[in-house]
Amino acid sequence: MAEAAHYEHQYLQLLRDVWDRGDERRDRTGVGTRSLFGPTMRFDLADDAMPLLTTKRVAWKTAAREMLWFLTGDTNIRELVRQKVHIWTDWPLDRYRRATGEAIDRDAFEARILADEAFARDWGDLGPVYGKQWVAWDTYEPAGEGLFRRGAPINQIAALVEAIRTNPTSRRLLFTGWNVAELDGMALPPCHMTYQFHVSGGRLSVMLWQRSCDLGLGFAFNAFSAALLLRMLAQQCDLAPGELVWSAGDAHVYLNHQHLVDEQLAREPRGRPRMTIRRRPESIFDYRIEDFEIVDYDPHPAIAAPVAV
Template identity: 85%
Template sequence: MPSESPVHFEHQYLDLLRRVWEQGDERRDRTGVGTRSLFGPSMRFDLSGDAVPLLTTKRVAWKTAAREMLWFLTGDTNIRELVRQKVHIWTDWPLDRYRRETGDDIDRNAFEARILDDDAFAARWGDLGPVYGKQWVSWDTYVPAGEGLFRQGEPINQIAQLVSDIRTNPTSRRLLFTGWNVAELSGMALPPCHMTYQYHVAGGRLSGMLWQRSCDLGLGFAFNAFSAAMLLRMLAQQCDLAPGELVWSAGDAHVYLNHEHLVHEQLAREPRGRPVLKLNRRPASIFDYRIDDFEVHEYDPHPHISAPVAV
């Protein structure tokens, strides 16, 4: 008799989605929408053979997630470049601030058009504060300047340091970076949700762990898991290692109450196919990848499921 095919990677996500919806603690949250929440779940994804944890029970705009990851690595914190690439996932936060502070009930299309056309408007209203990319590649430092004063020192590029450390000290327990800069949280449009990444080298394979303080399972997880796998593949390529496992874990894993339709529809679908992520070239550094360096093959997902973003 033929052996049974291995369990599809996506079932662990669907099991968690069901468990959070059926057993999660229902609570009011920062957005006012409300969630059902569980604390401390984890999942493991094998990335060998170019496998990638790209959900198939709904279509995921993986190129949008990839463009966002590449944007993080530039250190940019203004939505203008994302909007220029037709990536809208960060627009709601500055748009909400603009509406609150000006009283102008502008729609998103008009707001983004002004971001692209007006330098001064983009500088003021497109800025997200010191979010992910700023902390990843330009973490501020301060050095004594005499008489109890301090001046700004050289910023720390955590990603460049990580690549160097993986290459030169692969058994280190400090192969990590974080976006959780306590001193700058109040200035961020959104404090980092996918906040700490740690890596481990064994047997010529690079594995990674992503810890999220907060994960929107209905919308955010699909992007978070793909992006973390993509970054791990980039790091492995730059460090002459094979990809190992991606370990995902969360503090507060939740489903928004207005995503009930998404939960039921997605749980009614069966995962299909096993997508793979191909890297088309090896750039000179981790910062030189372009969107056309990535291709996803064998991806035949179910249709997209629309759901609102809670701001």
């Protein structure tokens, strides 16, 4: 019997299609992209499978640390920097440079974030990004004479866990980061914005919809992180992992990533990495980075490419 196609081939085909057939357009960053609208991919997570790209090395621990940070509701890069996670630094760094005119490099900026709590408070905050919306969505209630006061925040993740456990056939097993009232205050509006879950046959599946996906850099983190979150939720709800269904609105490749596209498409996927979770914490909010282990991951070397801010 022929071996099943490697899960990564569908990603490589999409990368090729976007680069070869995508609409070339100017974008917010000024870099320019090639873009296709509405692609979907499916990844089966049975037998501990994880959709880790193998045609380049993915820093999966960085992605896992980011996901754990989201679940705390934190919106300041200080804790990420403390863990040597740099993926969010470019946005507050760019804001600082524009506001002050100081030509500070990333290392020096991060050193000040760590050393100076007041500086971190003023310059390290990203606004009400992902974690804030996931676990502390603001609510308001009437306070008389047309006034409103802040009510109890909504923890969408805690509510989701409870709903999966108690009402697994619900069509409302979802959460979102797209809070229209607070978009302008965010360093970057949510790209991976809505997650919907489905229980069938004792398996928990997720559909992630992204309004925007950078296929060269962002997708590898987005897919792994969604699968990681699914695994944590499945464990907490006594279910087996099902499928990750990934869908995007604008799926694009930046024009300055041609070297990445050429190099990655010249490589063949290899191996099928798997994840084990070493313990079951008391809640979805109590996982630690050392709880996760990836085995059988032997990727091709990493490919460096610039981030468009």
